[in-house]
Amino acid sequence: MMSDRPAASPEAFRLADGDLEDLASTLARTVNEVNRHGTLLDRLASEAGTETSNPHPRTSPADPSSVFILALGGDAYTAELQALADWVNLLLLPVYGREVNSTRPWCSRWHEHPEAVARLHGLWLAWQQLTDVEAGLTGPATWHRDHLDHTMAQLRAPDGPFAACTTSPSRPAHRLLSAPEPTAETTA
Secondary structure, X not given: OOOOOOOOOXXXXXXXXHHHHHHHHHHHHHXXXXXXXXXXXXXXXXXXXXXXXXXXXXXXXXXXXXXXXHHOOHHHHHXXXXXXXXXXXXXXXXXXXXXOEOOEOOOOOHHHOHHHHHHHHHHHHHHHHHOOHHHOOOHHHHHHHHHHHHHHHHHOOOOOOOOOOOOXXXXXXXXXXXXXXXXXXXXX
């Protein structure tokens, strides 16, 4: 039942300066995230109707509870791979790429190596989290120590996923290594 009394106006309150800074920081992060999502949605809309470049498409629907690239399929995989490629090409390689040689191979077609895609995506997800202001001042150092060093060592190892690829920039090469065949037997 409606009352004839006018609605009471909310009581005024004042935030402490520290709380206001936290609120402003949270708002800025939210705006950045909304802008990032808008960019992703724009990219997805512009790529509508294109086929996925996922060499191993999932036969079941993508797991909506996972952000990991191997759990994505179709356009979501394509958009995530493009965003990952931008990060790899514009930040990771120019800063951390180092010289290509027989002890540190690299493949310019890394996006065709499922292990490389998976490892680089995990590295990128960790970078996003640990370079956020909420990660604190030690976030980037933690990312270097716990994620970058190990991932690059695995990817660029002489027996890593690029072992059959480029070991000299003047002689580009690309070859996917065979994975072990799954066995039909199961252990009980």
